[in-house]
Amino acid sequence: MKRLLTREWLYSIGLLAVLLVIWEVSVKYLEIPFFLLPPPSGVLMSLQGGFAESLTSRVGFYLHTYYTVSEALLGFLIGSGSGMILGTLIAQSRFVGKVLLPYIVAFQSLPKVALAPLLIVWFGVGMTSKVVIVAMLTFFPLLVNSIAGFESVDPDRLEMMRSFKATPWQIFRKVRFPSALPFIFAGLSMAIVYSLIGAIVGEFIGGRHGLGILILQMNFNMDMQGVFSVFVVLSVIGIVFYSAMQFIERRVVFWTARSRDVTGL
Amino acid sequence: MPSFIELRHVTKTYRTLQDEDLLALQDVSFDIGKGEFVSIVGTSGCGKTTLLKIVAGLIPHSGGEVLIGGSSVEGPRRDIGFVFQQPVLLPWRTVLENTLLPIEVMGLPLEQYRERAHEILDMVGLTDFADRYPFELSGGMQQRVSITRALVFEPDVLLMDEPFGALDAMTREAMNLELLRIWSKSGKTVLFVTHSISEAIFLSDRVVALTPRPGRLADTVEVDLPRPRRLDLMQTEAFGKLAKRIRSLLGIKEELGGIE
Numbered sequence: 001m002k003r004l005l006t007r008e009w010l011y012s013i014g015l016l017a018v019l020l021v022i023w024e025v026s027v028k029y030l031e032i033p034f035f036l037l038p039p040p041s042g043v044l045m046s047l048q049g050g051f052a053e054s055l056t057s058r059v060g061f062y063l064h065t066y067y068t069v070s071e072a073l074l075g076f077l078i079g080s081g082s083g084m085i086l087g088t089l090i091a092q093s094r095f096v097g098k099v100l101l102p103y104i105v106a107f108q109s110l111p112k113v114a115l116a117p118l119l120i121v122w123f124g125v126g127m128t129s130k131v132v133i134v135a136m137l138t139f140f141p142l143l144v145n146s147i148a149g150f151e152s153v154d155p156d157r158l159e160m161m162r163s164f165k166a167t168p169w170q171i172f173r174k175v176r177f178p179s180a181l182p183f184i185f186a187g188l189s190m191a192i193v194y195s196l197i198g199a200i201v202g203e204f205i206g207g208r209h210g211l212g213i214l215i216l217q218m219n220f221n222m223d224m225q226g227v228f229s230v231f232v233v234l235s236v237i238g239i240v241f242y243s244a245m246q247f248i249e250r251r252v253v254f255w256t257a258r259s260r261d262v263t264g265l
Numbered sequence: 266m267p268s269f270i271e272l273r274h275v276t277k278t279y280r281t282l283q284d285e286d287l288l289a290l291q292d293v294s295f296d297i298g299k300g301e302f303v304s305i306v307g308t309s310g311c312g313k314t315t316l317l318k319i320v321a322g323l324i325p326h327s328g329g330e331v332l333i334g335g336s337s338v339e340g341p342r343r344d345i346g347f348v349f350q351q352p353v354l355l356p357w358r359t360v361l362e363n364t365l366l367p368i369e370v371m372g373l374p375l376e377q378y379r380e381r382a383h384e385i386l387d388m389v390g391l392t393d394f395a396d397r398y399p400f401e402l403s404g405g406m407q408q409r410v411s412i413t414r415a416l417v418f419e420p421d422v423l424l425m426d427e428p429f430g431a432l433d434a435m436t437r438e439a440m441n442l443e444l445l446r447i448w449s450k451s452g453k454t455v456l457f458v459t460h461s462i463s464e465a466i467f468l469s470d471r472v473v474a475l476t477p478r479p480g481r482l483a484d485t486v487e488v489d490l491p492r493p494r495r496l497d498l499m500q501t502e503a504f505g506k507l508a509k510r511i512r513s514l515l516g517i518k519e520e521l522g523g524i525e
Contacts, residue, residue, distance in 0.1 A: 156353045163323060163347040164370040164418075165340075174366070178357050255356035255400060 038225040046229035059214075061233055067209035068199050069237060071127055075134020076195040080188055083139040087146025091180075097147065104143065112136050113201050120206040130207065134198035138191035142184065149183025150176060182256045185249040192245045196238050268296035269334060269454055270320065270422065276328035277315055288479040289315050292329070295473055295485055297456060299421075302448055304457045304465035305473045306511060312480030313458045314350075314426050320456060321347050321424050333422060343371060346415030346453075348425040352407035354399040354414075360386065361395040364413045371418060378417060385413045388447060405436040409443070416451065423453045427460065438496055441467055445494060462511050463499055466490075472507075474514040483514040 020040045026032075027039040034042065053060025090097045116133050123129035153176050161171045203212025211230050218226035277290040289312040297303045307313045318324040320331050322340045331338040333345070354363045361382060368378040386395055389409040399407055408428055415423060429437045441464060448455055459465050465472045466488055474483040490503060498504055 154353075156349060156351055157355070159323060160347075160349060160353045161370065163321060163341050163345070164367040165343060166370045170370055174370070175355065178355070253357075255398060 035222045035224050038228055042225040043228040043232065046223075046225040047232060050226070050229055050233070061211075061214075061230075064209055064211045064214045065233060065237070067127065068196075068203070068211040068234075071130035071199040071202065071210065072134055072195040072241070074127075075131040075198060076138050076191060078131065079135030079138030079195075080142040080191045082135070083142030083187070083191075084146050084184060087143040088150065088177075088180075090143075091147045091150030104140075108140055108144065112140075113198075116201055116205045120202070125206045125208060127209075130199050130202035130210070133202040134195045137194040137198040141187040141190040141194065145183045145187030145190075146180060149180030152183065153179040182253045185245075185253055189242065189245050189249065192241045193238065196234065196241060200234070267298065269299040269301075270297040270456065271332040272296070272316075272320070272329070273332070274329035275316065275319060275326050275331060277312065277319060277324070278327045290319075290326075291479045291481045293475070293480065293482050294329075295482060297454060297471075299454055300452050301471065302455045302457065302469050303471045303473060304459055304469040305475060306459060306462055306465045306515070307475035307480060308477045308515060308517075309460060311475045311477045313460075313475055316475070316480065317424050317426050317456065317458045321345055323347070343418065344420050345422045345424055346418070346420040348408075348411055348415045348423065348428045350427045350430055352399070352404075352411040354407055354410055356399050359396050359398055360391060360402070360410050363399065363410055364417050366414060367418045373418065381419075382413065382417050385416050388450065389413055389443065403436075405432055405440060408432065408440065412444075412447070416447070416453075421454060423448075423455045425455065425457045427458055429464070430459070437464070442496070444468065445492075449493070462508050462515075463504075466504060466507050466511070467494060467499060472511060474511055476516070486511055486514070 024039050024041060027037055038046075050059075050061040053062070055062045057063060090100055113133070115136065119132050119136075120129045123132055157175050157179065158171060161175050166174070199210065200212040200215075203210040204216065207213050211234055215227055215230050218224075218230065272293055272295055275290060275293045276288075279287045279289055281287050293316060295303075305313045305316060315324060319326045320333075320338065322338045322342055322345070333342070355366065358366065361379075364382045364386065365375060365378060368375055368382075383392075383395065386392055389412060391406065391409060391413070394402060394406065399410070402410070408431075412428070429440045432440060445468060457465070457468060462472075469488050472486045472488060474486065475481065476483045486507060488507060490498060490501075490507075
C-alpha cells in the first residue's frame with residue numbers, strides 16, 4: 001500500500017456523500033413512507049442504537065455479528081481447506097481427475113443454496129447447519145481453482161527441475177505448489193465472499209442467532225431503518241473479509257501482476 | 266584431443282497421433298573434446314533441440330548411444346548444466362535463491378555454495394542484483410541468472426538451447442561476448458544450439474551442421490579463428506567464408522534466400 005488516500009479514493013468518498021444527501025432529501029420531499037425506504041439519518045440512528053446495546057442483547061448487533069462471523073469463518077476454513085486439499089490430490093493424477101470430473105461438474109452447476117433447507121433438517125437450527133452450508137459454498141471455488149492451478153504449471157519449470165534430477169516431492173514443493181498458489185488465492189477471494197452469503201442464507205431458512213435472523217425479525221416488525229442498519233454492518237464485514245484476503249494474497253503471492261498492480265482495495 | 270562427449274549413431278523417432286513413426290534424428294555421430302565449445306546449427310524443426318535434450322538425458326533416444334566421460338547417458342545427470350531457451354526462473358525466488366535452487370535439490374551444503382553463487386553472480390555482472398526478484402530484471406539479465414543457475418553446482422558440461430534467441434540483436438551480441446568470457450574462465454565443455462550461423466561461428470571451436478527433417482549430420486566445420494574474439498571478427502573474410510560454407514551445407518542459397 002503506497003498511498004492510502006489516492007485521488008480515486010477521495011472521489012469515491014465524495015460520491016458516497018452526494019448520494020446520501022440526494023437519498024435523504026428525496027425521501028423527505030417525496031414523502032416516501034418509512035417502511036418502504038428509510039432516510040440515511042434514520043439508518044444512522046438505528047446503527048447507533050444497535051451498537052449501544054449490550055454484548056449479549058438479542059436486539060443489538062454484537063451477539064448476532066459474533067454468530068454470523070463465526071459461522072462464515074468456520075465454514076470458510078473447513079470448506080476452502082478441504083476443497084484445496086482434495087483439488088491438490090485430484091490434480092496429482094490425471095486418471096483420478098478424469099474419473100471425478102463429471103461429479104465435480106454436476107455439483108458445480110447445482111445451486112448449492114437449494115440444499116440449505118435439507119441441511120437445516122439434517123443438522124438442526126444451530127450453528128452446525130450454517131457452517132455446513134458455508135463449507136459447501138466455499139468448497140468448490142477452491143476445488144476447481146486448485147485443479148486449474150496445478151494443471152497450468154509451466155512445463156518448462158518441470159523440465160528445469162528434472163534437469164537437476166529433482167524428486168517428485170521436491171518438484172511439488174518447490175515448483176508445482178507455489179505455481180498453483182495464485183489460482184488458489186483467486187479461489188479464496190471468491191470463497192470469502194461466498195462465506196457471508198452462505199451464513200445469511202442459512203440463517204434465513206432457520207436459526208436462532210445471526211444477522212440474518214436480526215434482518216428477519218426487523219422485517220417482521222416493519223423496522224426498515226433497522227434492516228438497513230444491518231445491511232451496513234454486513235457490508236462492513238464483507239469489506240473487512242475481502243480486504244483481509246487481499247492483504248494476505250499480496251504478501252504471499254507477491255510476484256503476480258495482480259498483486260503488484262492492485263491500487264487500493 | 267581425446268573426446269569427452271561421444272554421440273554414436275543417435276536416432277530419434279516420434280510416434281505421431283496418427284500412429285505413424287516420424288524420424289526426427291537419423292544416425293547422428295560426433296565427438297566433443299573436454300573444454301571444447303561446439304555449436305549445432307540447423308533450420309527450425311531439424312531436431313537440434315531434441316538432440317541437445319537427448320544429450321542432457323531429458324528425452325530418451327530411440328537408437329544409438331550418448332557417452333559423457335565414458336558413461337552412457339540414461340537420464341538427467343548432475344554433471345550437466347542445462348540452459349533453456351527461456352530463463353525459466355521461479356518468480357517467488359530472488360536471483361540468489363534461483364541460483365541456489367540446484368544446490369537445494371541436489372542436497373549439497375548451502376552455506377558453502379552460497380559463496381560460490383556470489384562469485385558466479387559477480388562473474389556475470391549481477392553482483393548488485395542478488396536479492397532482486399526476476400520480474401525486476403531485463404530479459405538479458407534473467408538469462409544470465411539462468412546461466413549462473415546452470416554453473417553453480419560446477420558441472421563439467423554446459424548444454425545451451427538457443428539461450429539468446431529471445432533477446433534483441435544488440436543484447437545478444439553483448440551476451441555472446443559475456444558467454445565467451447565465462448567459458449574461458451570456467452573451462453567447461455559447451456554444446457550450444459542456435460539457428461544463427463554467425464552466432465555459431467563467433468562462439469565455437471567447431472560447428473556441427475544438421476540437415477532439415479530428419480536431422481542428419483551434414484558436416485562439422487572447424488572454426489580456426491583466433492581467440493579471444495571481438496565483434497569485428499564477423500566482418501572478416503575468413504568469417505564470411507565459414508558462413509558461406511555452413512550455409513551451403515544447410516542447403517541455403519546465397520541469393521534470393523530460401524531453402525532448397
